[in-house]
Amino acid sequence: xxxxxTSGGQNIKPSQSxxxxxxxxxxxxxxxxxxxxxxxxxxxYMTIGTNWSRLILELAKNRKVIAVELQGHGHTPYTxxxxxxxTLADDVDALMDYLKTDNADIVGYSFGGKVAYQFAIxxxxxxxxxxxxxxxxxxxGWRPEVNxxxxxxxxxxxxxxxxxxxxxxxxxxxxxxxxxxEQMFASAAEPFDLxxxxxxxxxxxxxxxxxDNDGMDKGELIKTYQLLGGGISADFAGVxxxxxxxxxxxxxxxxxxxxxxxxxxxxxxxx
Numbered sequence: 001x002x003x004x005x006t007s008g009g010q011n012i013k014p015s016q017s018x019x020x021x022x023x024x025x026x027x028x029x030x031x032x033x034x035x036x037x038x039x040x041x042x043x044x045y046m047t048i049g050t051n052w053s054r055l056i057l058e059l060a061k062n063r064k065v066i067a068v069e070l071q072g073h074g075h076t077p078y079t080x081x082x083x084x085x086x087t088l089a090d091d092v093d094a095l096m097d098y099l100k101t102d103n104a105d106i107v108g109y110s111f112g113g114k115v116a117y118q119f120a121i122x123x124x125x126x127x128x129x130x131x132x133x134x135x136x137x138x139x140x141g142w143r144p145e146v147n148x149x150x151x152x153x154x155x156x157x158x159x160x161x162x163x164x165x166x167x168x169x170x171x172x173x174x175x176x177x178x179x180x181x182e183q184m185f186a187s188a189a190e191p192f193d194l195x196x197x198x199x200x201x202x203x204x205x206x207x208x209x210x211x212d213n214d215g216m217d218k219g220e221l222i223k224t225y226q227l228l229g230g231g232i233s234a235d236f237a238g239v240x241x242x243x244x245x246x247x248x249x250x251x252x253x254x255x256x257x258x259x260x261x262x263x264x265x266x267x268x269x270x271x
Contacts, residue, residue, distance in 0.1 A: 002049040022094035028075035029068045033060030037104040040067040041112030045163045047074035058263040078176035083187045085118040093123050107131040121198045130206045134214045138193035146215040150188040155181045200227040205241040207269040211250030
């Protein structure tokens, strides 16, 4: 179980946590705060705590925060079930049924952002707002060196890392670590494209947050924003419902450490 906290020592514990039976797996979740629901989807190899602990504290002041751990991550047991974005989006949909949540805002970071895009395409009626942090809906959204790195991942690269320590602290079976990594590596190396035409059909307002040097191809990012109705001259055409935020001086990992910056963007957008 995560205790959401800040560097100042403040912390809160979830009001509810446990496992939801979804599509043949037991999916771990935690709930914080009260209000309109917002669902958090973490990055690859991460847990709720390593990705969201500080941001949960801010969001839970006036929102019901539902944080999950996707297939094989953290508390959620490893399974041989094929790892796909469609299946992971189905898991989020089933969790919402389990928690009797008709619709919600969805926030996805990195790997979780891919899942969030898939959810938006597959379950538009359940989505109020979509927030994508440092992520893309197609392989070409990453710079070439990032895609090349995905193809050369090895388990030993994760030895003695915070991600390994976080997994060991909460995983129901720590012996599955290498199998989990290999499953994720195979997924990362596989080219994907959810389709420009599908992204263009997303009707919910979308906020895209990216670091200026987070490994995303900024040309492709602008194209994505244009598909969502942005990249116009708002003085002549009106302000679009979707938004794009480029955070200066930030890479992929450092971006998620900018808690106050991201919380500020989310507060303005989600209200």
